[in-house]
Amino acid sequence: MAFALSAERExxxxxxxxxxxxxxxxxxxxxxxxxxxxxxxxxxxxIAFVAGRLELSTAQVKGVVTxxxxxxxxxxxxxxxxxxxxxxxxxRGSEDILRHCEKKLGVKxxxxxxxGKVTLRTAECLASCGTAPMxxxxxxYYENLSMTEVDRILDRLLxxxxx
Amino acid sequence: xxxxxxxxxxxxxxxxxxxxxxxxAAGGYRSARKALGMSKDAVIDEAKKAHVRxxxxxxxxxxVKWSFMPxxxxxxxxxxxxxxxxxxxxxxxxxxxEQNPHSLIEGCIIGCYxxxxxxxxxxxxxxxxxSKERLWGAIAEAKAKGHLGARPFGKDYAVExxxxxxxxxxxxxxxxxxxxxxxxxxxxxxxxxxxxAQYGAFGxxxxxxxxxxxxxxxxxxxxGGDAFSKLSELHGINDGGCRLFxxxxxxxxxxxxxxxxxxxxxxxxxxxGGGVLDDRAIIGVIPGGSSCPIHxxxxxxxxxxxxxxxxxxxxxxxxxxxxxxxxxGIGSMLGTACAIVLSDAADPVxxxxxxxxxxxxxxxGQCTPCREGMGWIERIxxxxxxxxxxxxxxxxxxxxxxxxxxxxxxxxxxxxxxxxLAFVRRYRKELEDYVHNGGKNQTGTLTT
Numbered sequence: 138m139a140f141a142l143s144a145e146r147e148x149x150x151x152x153x154x155x156x157x158x159x160x161x162x163x164x165x166x167x168x169x170x171x172x173x174x175x176x177x178x179x180x181x182x183x184i185a186f187v188a189g190r191l192e193l194s195t196a197q198v199k200g201v202v203t204x205x206x207x208x209x210x211x212x213x214x215x216x217x218x219x220x221x222x223x224x225x226x227x228x229r230g231s232e233d234i235l236r237h238c239e240k241k242l243g244v245k246x247x248x249x250x251x252x253g254k255v256t257l258r259t260a261e262c263l264a265s266c267g268t269a270p271m272x273x274x275x276x277x278y279y280e281n282l283s284m285t286e287v288d289r290i291l292d293r294l295l296x297x298x299x300x
Numbered sequence: 301x302x303x304x305x306x307x308x309x310x311x312x313x314x315x316x317x318x319x320x321x322x323x324x325a326a327g328g329y330r331s332a333r334k335a336l337g338m339s340k341d342a343v344i345d346e347a348k349k350a351h352v353r354x355x356x357x358x359x360x361x362x363x364v365k366w367s368f369m370p371x372x373x374x375x376x377x378x379x380x381x382x383x384x385x386x387x388x389x390x391x392x393x394x395x396x397x398e399q400n401p402h403s404l405i406e407g408c409i410i411g412c413y414x415x416x417x418x419x420x421x422x423x424x425x426x427x428x429x430x431s432k433e434r435l436w437g438a439i440a441e442a443k444a445k446g447h448l449g450a451r452p453f454g455k456d457y458a459v460e461x462x463x464x465x466x467x468x469x470x471x472x473x474x475x476x477x478x479x480x481x482x483x484x485x486x487x488x489x490x491x492x493x494x495x496x497a498q499y500g501a502f503g504x505x506x507x508x509x510x511x512x513x514x515x516x517x518x519x520x521x522x523x524g525g526d527a528f529s530k531l532s533e534l535h536g537i538n539d540g541g542c543r544l545f546x547x548x549x550x551x552x553x554x555x556x557x558x559x560x561x562x563x564x565x566x567x568x569x570x571x572x573g574g575g576v577l578d579d580r581a582i583i584g585v586i587p588g589g590s591s592c593p594i595h596x597x598x599x600x601x602x603x604x605x606x607x608x609x610x611x612x613x614x615x616x617x618x619x620x621x622x623x624x625x626x627x628x629g630i631g632s633m634l635g636t637a638c639a640i641v642l643s644d645a646a647d648p649v650x651x652x653x654x655x656x657x658x659x660x661x662x663x664x665g666q667c668t669p670c671r672e673g674m675g676w677i678e679r680i681x682x683x684x685x686x687x688x689x690x691x692x693x694x695x696x697x698x699x700x701x702x703x704x705x706x707x708x709x710x711x712x713x714x715x716x717x718x719x720x721l722a723f724v725r726r727y728r729k730e731l732e733d734y735v736h737n738g739g740k741n742q743t744g745t746l747t748t
Contacts, residue, residue, distance in 0.1 A: 159502065162483050162484045168467070201484065225549050230747065232746060262658070264385040266546070267547070276429040277429070278430070
């Protein structure tokens with residue numbers, strides 16, 4: 138089925154377009170909007186929709202999607218967890234955090250739990266070096282992590298469905 | 301010399317400290333009002349007197365950059381704020397956007413006026429959701445109060461500010477990649493010239509400034525450019541004012557601290573950062589983001605023939621004031637002034653591996669030397685860490701890094717080659733130990 142936005146999101150799309158001198162500049166914000174409306178990923182239908190609305194070729198939009206790490210080309214889990222692995226976090230124990238997450242979720246980094254609830258990923262520096270180690274869950278940062286805190290966060294995702 | 305200031309940070313941590321009421325109670329928006337009553341040339345001159353060296357890492361003088369914008373132009377001008385903070389070890393701009401967003405908005409009004417722009421885009425990396433929320437909130441508050449929009453402060457100079465979002469790419473912190481990304485393209489850097497001041501966003505004259513550079517501008521116009529510059533111990537060499545310093549890694553009290561320029565690494569680590577974690581010895585310090593070369597604490601400043609360095613020659617690199625030109629002078633880089641500290645609990649070989657993995661991951665792939673070179677360096681380090689590397693391969697690391705240096709469209713090449721070379725030079729023995737002992741003398745984790 139062709140991809141479409143709700144009336145509310147259509148309104149948001151118009152607002153985004155009003156900020157720029159041309160339609161192409163809205164490409165990344167509009168892709169975010171559509172990805173959020175499409176269970177967290179950019180399908181071929183989404184690319185066709187964005188290309189149509191912004192008067193771009195699908196090749197141009199696909200080129201943007203493949204360049205940036207935050208556009209998912211496959212459907213992710215209901216929640217996405219990114220463990221920062223860059224130097225400042227690694228100096229404060231991010232490797233242990235990641236291993237702990239892998240064990241607790243029963244997946245390797247890059248994979249989604251079998252019930253589709255959580256996708257575990259690593260991230261490069263998230264500008265949270267002074268509060269390392271840290272991880273991002275959906276749109277929220279969790280900083281100065283301890284293993285107990287990580288357990289609490291993951292339990293909420295796995296059993297309550299909310300961070 | 302340690303001299304704390306609180307121009308940017310006075311409302312940090314206070315309840316609702318990021319809101320307009322708190323900002324105005326502390327004197328906010330007086331500077332933009334004042335600047336809009338001055339001539340554009342006078343605004344640029346005042347900014348030049350302040351000697352604000354770009355806080356994003358390149359250290360270019362902000363007032364001078366503004367003066368590059370064409371005076372006569374039929375095209376619109378744009379101010380673009382680089383809020384794509386992602387240089388490993390750097391977390392200062394995020395604190396401004398989350399805890400003092402109005403300083404950035406006020407700075408944008410001043411900046412727009414100075415360069416003849418009526419529109420400003422703040423390019424925030426997507427992950428910083430709270431920053432985006434606070435910035436949109438600050439824009440709405442400023443508009444409602446009449447500080448922003450068609451007639452800011454009743455003056456006939458319209459300014460609109462928009463928050464634009466990225467989608468996860470370190471390279472978009474490079475200004476021309478950022479402009480491509482803003483235009484809705486892949487974030488690949490552009491060849492220069494033409495420079496953004498001639499051909500920037502949407503083919504129009506544009507200035508790209510770092511968040512902190514612009515957020516400090518209200519302070520410059522509040523206390524005066526000259527007085528601002530003189531806060532700094534290095535104002536004599538045109539490195540003025542105060543800035544945010546950060547410290548992370550193996551320190552007891554990591555964080556962001558505001559102080560006058562002239563602060564040393566030793567003061568940052570011990571006086572502000574509370575000293576080294578577990579009181580261990582330092583084995584290395586990266587002065588300002590991982591693109592800067594790492595230094596050992598026993599390195600001595602020795603710059604012959606430059607009178608600016610006479611007071612520092614013979615001292616430890618930890619006692620050299622953190623300035624753009626002081627660190628450039630010793631063949632290093634100040635970067636973002638957010639230091640990463642490695643104690644002897646860290647394995648420098650694994651730290652090296654971690655840093656180079658980052659650059660391989662983030663190379664945009666446009667230029668062959670960088671795209672292939674980063675992969676080669678990472679694979680050699682994979683082997684060395686696994687205990688299967690050879691001395692010949694260890695020697696190749698410097699050759700590869702030197703082949704990347706200067707052979708790429710943007711500065712990412714240098715930013716990746718510098719740490720690649722610095723780690724080999726300073727931790728050659730530790731790397732050789734990995735080759736000879738198969739890496740089995742190590743624990744396999746970065747920090748014991």
